[in-house]
Amino acid sequence: MFKQIWLKESKDIWRDKKTLWFIVLFPTLVIPALLGGVIYFSVVSMQGKFDEVLRFQVHAPPAWQSVIHEQLAGHDKLVGVESKTDGSAERIRQAVNQGSVDFVLVIPEDFEPTRAKVSDWQLYYNQADDLGQFDRIDEVLQPLFERWQDDHRQRWHLSQVQADVLTKPVRLDWVGTADKREDLGEKIGGMLPYILLLLCLMGAMMPALDIGAGEKERGTLETLLLTPVARSTIVFAKFTVIATSSLLVAFLTIASGLGWSLLLGQFFALEALVEVVSAIGLLDLTLILAMLVPISLFYAAMLLAVSIYARTYKEGQNYMAPFNFLAILPAMVAMIPGLEFSGWVPWAPIVNVTLATKELLKGTMVYWDLLPVFMTNFALALALLLFCTYWFRREQVLFR
């Protein structure tokens, strides 16, 4: 009887356009298209900002005004504008903030490069608008600074090495030991399990509402209860359909995510991402998917219990909102900086899945440590399934 109910429930929910939309089209097309679109427009927008021509003003002693101005104007993306400000800090801030000029360089009146004194220059710019486009100011002024530094060195009869030692006696070379996979895994590894868990929840929600509260509202649940099939069999079949759908969403998301990453990597400069995706072995990928099994079972049992209690589809949606928050909260823990997969974490359901996924993505997982992850989450799912079965036998729940 389980098989018949499972097949019927599956056929029933697949004929619902909402299910098709949320379980297949959403993870495979809509989410990648949205993410891809956001990334594409961010890149285009940043590139546009970076290529923007910056307008500048220079306030310098008369002897140096044209030298500095010409030096800056030598860059093809810097253009000088006529100075209309009196050079006071307040006027300059106002001009920059109003956008009549992008930056203003202020050089003290007593500046003389031959003097043995460090000169304090000021560069006014809107730092909130800085996406790296202001770096070109340093680049274009650097040769001038180096020329003046060289004049000092020769005047003081110093060799190049002596001058270098004076300005920077130690050169510290930072050597990173993490490979690209670990590095990128640490950066994106917190976000990915959160998205996966969210999708598992979403994949379970639609069918849970439909075959629990939806069936109650449409009157088909009572028809099913008339049959001689044991209520535990009915619950188990419904539960399995929900869990399958939840897992399907997660699986499709991972598959489409990998596919889209590799595809987009061909068109955008995402070599590092492609390298990381290629480096995640089949075993690690299988383990990430396997950990989603108990999570899907847990969500399926929880949402089915909530859905059965509700009188209508809408009431079910209202009840599910706070439960969703409870289910998602532990997933957010993975994004807390510094929290690692050790100590109590491997024994905390859901939280352990998110952090273990992060470790697997980084390639730093000790596989034996996954044992408590599976044990705790399967135990939680089983407990909820038993509760769901008990819940489904109660007339007060079914015939509210």
Add this chain to the structure above:
Amino acid sequence: MIEVKGLAKRFALENPKAGSESGHRDPRQRGRFFHSVEQVSLSCKPGEVLGLIGPNGAGKTTTLRMLSGVLQPDRGEVVIDGEELHRDDGSVRRKVGFLSATTAIYERLTVEENLRYFGQLYGLTPSLCDERIEALCSQLDMDDFRHRRVLDLSSGMKQRANIARAVVHQPKVIIFDEPTTGLDIMSTETILQFIDSQKQAGRPVIFSTHHLEEVSLLCDQLSVILVGRSNYNGPLEAFAGSRDAVALRRTFMQQHERSMTVAGSMEAADVQADLA
């Protein structure tokens, strides 16, 4: 043969104060519970049609739900062919064919898919299932729409498909709760003819209705439920002295008014008890 003895069923109230605040407390509301059915007995022999009548909220649907097996009675028993329905692992439930306003069929499946599914759940073999589907589609004029999804059918077509669902497993007892409510004349006629055919086939049929013309036309026995209790059980003719629908209505209204007076005095006694 179906025999129902002393059925009672109560439900816990979500908001026990709601009834007393409105000032119209049903005497069946006591403490945290609403005693929907307090004492209902009836019996229906093979080849008989029993009409169950009573005003809205009298306890008809709760009684029929207990007869179908979906609700467990707090007290009393339902015996079908000598076997107690609620002490069973589900096999006695196969003997009941039940239809009510709250038992629908799956709208995203076709009529035939629905019938096959419920046939399977009642343990029919695939060949027997096919045989039954053919026979029911022919008997209930469903051949034209058997391959259409239920969602696309009219309410009359849906009701016919639902009746076929209720009897696909060839039950020993047929229980219909207001089967003609909201249907057009043609669909009502088909259903009444179907009930009659079941009677001719020697099955006991229990059906509840608000249409006394249907009772007058089809029933051999009558059971009246008022305020959760059996008010009358017996031959139809004996209730009003004739099968005429007008006489049935007049007698029913007299019985109803009498029961309301009794219920009113019970409520007054309850209020006095509360005040004391």
